[in-house]
Amino acid sequence: MAKGKVAFVAHCLLNQNAKVAEFARLPGVVSPIIGKLREKDFIIEQLPCPEILAMGLTRWWTTRDIYDNPGYRRHCRNLAKFTADLIEDYYRRGFEIILVGLDGSPSSGVRYTGSSDPIWGGRPQATVDQYKIVPGKGIWIEELEKELQSRGIPFPRATGIPMDSQDFDMDKAVKEFEEFLGESSGVQG
Amino acid sequence: MKNSWVRALEFRDKRSFRVLIVSDYIVNPGRYGADLSIKKLFERIEERGFGIIKMPPIHLDQKKVEPWIVSAADQIQEYSNRGFKIAVLCLSFLQDGGVWMSRLRDELKERGIDSFKFETISEEEIQKGTAVNKIEQLW
Numbered sequence: 001m002a003k004g005k006v007a008f009v010a011h012c013l014l015n016q017n018a019k020v021a022e023f024a025r026l027p028g029v030v031s032p033i034i035g036k037l038r039e040k041d042f043i044i045e046q047l048p049c050p051e052i053l054a055m056g057l058t059r060w061w062t063t064r065d066i067y068d069n070p071g072y073r074r075h076c077r078n079l080a081k082f083t084a085d086l087i088e089d090y091y092r093r094g095f096e097i098i099l100v101g102l103d104g105s106p107s108s109g110v111r112y113t114g115s116s117d118p119i120w121g122g123r124p125q126a127t128v129d130q131y132k133i134v135p136g137k138g139i140w141i142e143e144l145e146k147e148l149q150s151r152g153i154p155f156p157r158a159t160g161i162p163m164d165s166q167d168f169d170m171d172k173a174v175k176e177f178e179e180f181l182g183e184s185s186g187v188q189g
Numbered sequence: 190m191k192n193s194w195v196r197a198l199e200f201r202d203k204r205s206f207r208v209l210i211v212s213d214y215i216v217n218p219g220r221y222g223a224d225l226s227i228k229k230l231f232e233r234i235e236e237r238g239f240g241i242i243k244m245p246p247i248h249l250d251q252k253k254v255e256p257w258i259v260s261a262a263d264q265i266q267e268y269s270n271r272g273f274k275i276a277v278l279c280l281s282f283l284q285d286g287g288v289w290m291s292r293l294r295d296e297l298k299e300r301g302i303d304s305f306k307f308e309t310i311s312e313e314e315i316q317k318g319t320a321v322n323k324i325e326q327l328w
Contacts, residue, residue, distance in 0.1 A: 014240065014243060015241055015242060016204050016240055017273060019202070021198060022200065022201045024203050027204060027238030027239075028205050028234075028235065028237075029240065029241060031235050038228075043217045043220060046216075048260055052267065053260060053263055056267050057268070058271065078256075079256075081256075082256035089253075
């Protein structure tokens with residue numbers, strides 16, 4: 001029996017102001033998702049946003065391909081160390097832990113991340129239709145997973161809210177999320 | 190928008206340009222045995238469209254808190270520099286206004302940011318439902 005339930009959520013699910021330009025779908029908190037966690041008595045912890053902490057608010061649109069470099073991975077590893085400290089704290093205390101990322105994000109994607117075709121880079125000339133949602137994790141989530149593995153802590157049961165998809169549908173996302181929450185327990189210490 | 194960077198960049202989305210740094214007590218009132226009014230305070234913050242940056246919980250080892258404080262201070266600087274409205278929300282009935290708030294204050298002071306808004310709201314303002322109005326009047 002878990003001592004309690006905790007959800008580690010992508011930073012922007014509590015703060016849409018952190019999103020790259022044109023991708024904030026709500027003013028602040030993504031209430032339809034956060035509300036479901038509160039209804040089910042999850043403690044909410046906010047993951048750091050590696051993008052705002054490295055490139056700030058006026059950053060360019062970016063893809064996983066661009067972020068997949070040693071410097072950005074090192075930045076994410078640094079964040080992963082102190083984030084894993086907190087996850088480990090809950091794990092050792094016997095909490096059920098889930099992770100809710102941001103599918104389609106080059107950093108915070110869990111099931112899907114973002115690539116481009118052709119690969120972006122150099123002079124900015126991106127169009128949104130070049131941004132492809134592809135299966136896989138974002139760089140930040142990958143580095144967090146590696147840090148947890150190195151500590152012998154299983155990666156939490158996780159999903160992503162597909163808010164970076166151009167065809168994002170909140171009702172559909174909430175329904176999917178309810179199904180995720182209704183499934184078996186997450187990682188438990 | 191005061192800042193030319195933000196004026197120059199049109200975000201073209203639904204963001205509010207308003208952010209509050211809050212203690213764990215406001216996001217997770219249940220584990221502190223807080224009454225229903227704190228849950229309602231969170232809901233009002235949501236309704237008014239504030240984005241939230243949450244501070245770490247009380248039980249995290251002091252030695253492990255530092256990077257979270259640095260990260261919060263970095264974000265305060267970035268949002269402020271870009272002309273977003275950002276403040277730290279403190280509660281008058283909690284020590285230091287909330288867990289780790291004095292550490293955040295010290296971090297900002299070390300960076301030479303002395304004038305940053307730490308807004309304190311009282312239990313009475315929360316009970317009456319006027320707390321968020323007070324926050325909105327900050328800017």
